[in-house]
Amino acid sequence: MPDRRQLLRAGIGLAAMALPLRGRAALAVHPPDRGPYALRLTWIRNAQFAGEYFADSRGYYHDEGFTNVDLQSGGPSAPPTEIDLAQGKCLMGISAIDLTAAAITQGAALRTIGCLFQKSAFCLVSLASRPIPDPAAMIGRRIGVQAGNQVVFSTFLQLNGIDPGRVTIVPVQFDPTPLVAGEVDGWVGYIGNEPNQLHRRGIAATTFLFADHGYPLVMETFVVRQDSVLHERDRLKAALRAELRGWKDALRDPAGGAALAVDRYGRSLGLDLQAEAMQAITENTLITSPETTVHGLMTLTPDRMERNVQVLRDLGNDVTQATLFDMSLLGEIYREDPTLIRV
Numbered sequence: 001m002p003d004r005r006q007l008l009r010a011g012i013g014l015a016a017m018a019l020p021l022r023g024r025a026a027l028a029v030h031p032p033d034r035g036p037y038a039l040r041l042t043w044i045r046n047a048q049f050a051g052e053y054f055a056d057s058r059g060y061y062h063d064e065g066f067t068n069v070d071l072q073s074g075g076p077s078a079p080p081t082e083i084d085l086a087q088g089k090c091l092m093g094i095s096a097i098d099l100t101a102a103a104i105t106q107g108a109a110l111r112t113i114g115c116l117f118q119k120s121a122f123c124l125v126s127l128a129s130r131p132i133p134d135p136a137a138m139i140g141r142r143i144g145v146q147a148g149n150q151v152v153f154s155t156f157l158q159l160n161g162i163d164p165g166r167v168t169i170v171p172v173q174f175d176p177t178p179l180v181a182g183e184v185d186g187w188v189g190y191i192g193n194e195p196n197q198l199h200r201r202g203i204a205a206t207t208f209l210f211a212d213h214g215y216p217l218v219m220e221t222f223v224v225r226q227d228s229v230l231h232e233r234d235r236l237k238a239a240l241r242a243e244l245r246g247w248k249d250a251l252r253d254p255a256g257g258a259a260l261a262v263d264r265y266g267r268s269l270g271l272d273l274q275a276e277a278m279q280a281i282t283e284n285t286l287i288t289s290p291e292t293t294v295h296g297l298m299t300l301t302p303d304r305m306e307r308n309v310q311v312l313r314d315l316g317n318d319v320t321q322a323t324l325f326d327m328s329l330l331g332e333i334y335r336e337d338p339t340l341i342r343v
Helices: 004-017 047-057 081-086 097-105 147-159 194-200 226-231 233-252 254-265 273-284 290-295 302-314 328-336
Strands: 035-040 066-072 092-096 110-117 122-127 142-146 168-172 186-190 205-209 219-225
Touching: 035 081, 035 233, 047 066, 047 233, 047 254, 047 273, 066 233, 081 092, 081 097, 081 110, 081 219, 092 097, 097 110, 097 147, 097 219, 097 302, 110 226, 110 233, 110 328, 122 147, 122 194, 142 147, 147 168, 147 186, 147 302, 186 194, 194 205, 194 273, 219 226, 219 233, 226 233, 233 254, 233 273, 233 328, 254 273
Parallel strands: 035 066, 035 092, 142 168, 142 186
Antiparallel strands: 092 219, 110 219, 122 186, 122 205
């Protein structure tokens, strides 16, 4: 699989050429016609996007004036979200902050206007019989790392002061069978996926989140073109309001979100209901924090933004808070309807 930054470098270059109350008063009885809404997802249509499924199936996008909704799938072979944004294929996209920073460094005029996961979902998985409980315990061990996650793992090692030469990196795919077979000692995974897969197979595993060990980079960020912030502000705010309503439903009803993924939005994928429900429950823990309780879902404080910027600059990205983030739309939404802050 090509390196994520290589994909961005190629794609951005081409693009450069070329509250969940249905009757709440904040919604107009007859909202303006805002046209179609296209949202690019980071992955396949599984339970990871339950908030979008609720927003669509319960008519929240329609309430905001969108005539139809296109939830565009991502996946391992899809280009980064930033490329589709730069090429005008969607109004908004879900991504990760390191990818957006790399795109901006390459000249893309993009902004992050919201952040769903307050903590990164990346984790290190090991068998309970051979546990790796913390970063220091990775030294001298074999760690399975997927091609697309090499940069993430390298950054994690750097932030923890671990010389990459002291860890044996073994290229793997996404099925954790090599961990079970003893071919590797640890596995770079996604907290809602591989740990739950192992649990369902009756295999006891140990995990730790990168975010709990010095890795501040946020995930599931909402990214848009800068010109959309300037010229389509009302459409973006409408989309964010619908997203907020959908994600509040997803937090209240993870089983319902999983069922929407299995029975409707990801029906052709042959998803397993139990697995999707476990994923939804696990990932919901990443969405709320003491900060979101005060400021509302998807918000980031200036301190959190600056910590992300510092790490990204250390990685060679030419970004600042002003060029990477614009939280003013969410700020306006919450000032206009403070009830939306409550989950």
